[in-house]
Amino acid sequence: MSQFNNKSVVITGACKGIGKGIAEHFASKGANLVIASNDKIIHETAQQINQKYSDVHVESKVVDVSSQQQVKDLYQFAFDTFSAIDISIQNAGIITIKPFDEMTHEEFNKVLHVNTIGVWLCSREAAKYMAKQGSGRIVNTSSLQGRNGFIYTPHYAASKMGVIGITQSLALELAPKNITVNSVCPGIIESDMWKYNDKVWGEMLSTPDKTYQxxxxxxxxxxxxxxxxxxxxxxxxxxIAFFASDETGYITGQALNVCGGMAMN
Incomplete structure (x- = not known):
């Protein structure tokens, strides 16, 4: 339980699925956490992790990552709680699936604001504290759609390609401050999001000759x-823990596929 012992970690999009898994992993390795989500369930998640890993301290906040003020308050809260921000993991994300010509401007914009602008806002706040500390780790969740777009999700693909672009740009800008910035690109992951993807894509990709149940x-x-x-x-x-560890101080600006070999680039 010592890999991240007493490290302070901020994780967005952490109430369930991938984000909850990330939070549980870091808690199991000794990290103190501030976990955030736009869903009030985040408080239950924090309570569960605190009960399971009683040697660490887990706090929670309801946060819309597309709000500058809420993001600023999140990182101020994390710093006030733990007196440091060592690792920041931007995992908040949303998806909708719809033909591009039926998608509204508001729908497209919402995905960009959460998935891309949210990463920038969180990274900006995290970097302020990390720069004063002299080091830090920023890890962003992109997607295989950050590599290649897919049918009926141009907004999601654009948002996740943007995450990789932000990762690379910030890696260059923050390198002199000893802050590394990397991203992961998950493929098909067991989660509520993929249950939704299976249902909606299945309906939309069905044909008279092939109906997906x-x-x-x-x-x-x-x-x-x-x-x-x-x-x-x-x-x-x-x-994510690999990129966040002390052993990866010479790795920055990278995007790592986590997909079982579904993509190799």
Whole structure:
């Protein structure tokens, strides 16, 4: 339980799924956490982690990462609580699936504001504290759609490509301050988001000759993954922990696929 012993970590999008898995992993390794989400369930998640890992301190806040003031308050709260911000993990993200010509400006904009601008706002606040400390780790959650776009999700693909661009740009800008910035690109991960993806994409990709029932589309895609399984939140947490560790101080500006070999680039 010593890898991140007494490190202070901020994690957004942490109430369930990948984000909760990340939070549990860091708590299991001794980190103190401030976890955030726009869902009030985040307080229950914090309570569960505190009960499971009684040697660490976990706080929670309801935060809209597209709000400058709420993000600023989040990082001020984290610093006031732990007197340091060692690691910042930007995991908050949303997706909708719809033909591009049916998508509204508001729908497109909302995804960009949460997925991309939220990463920038959180990174900006985290870097202020890390620069004063003389070091820090910033890790962003992108997606395989940050590599290649996919049908019916141009806004999501654009937002996740933007995360990789922000990661690379900030890695250059923050290197003189001894702050590394990296990202992970998850593929198919067992989560509520992928249950939604399976349902909606399955409906939209069905044809008169092929109708996808619940679970069939994901099963078809998973069968094409070299490792023959979907990923888990733990798989993503392991990759993020790699970038967040003290041992990776010479790695920055990278985007690591976490996809079982679904993409190799």
């Amino acid at each position: 619940e679970g069939e589309l994901i099963a078809e895609w998973v069968s094409n993954i070299p490792l023959k399984r979907a990923g888990t939140p733990q798989d993503v947490a392991n990759a």
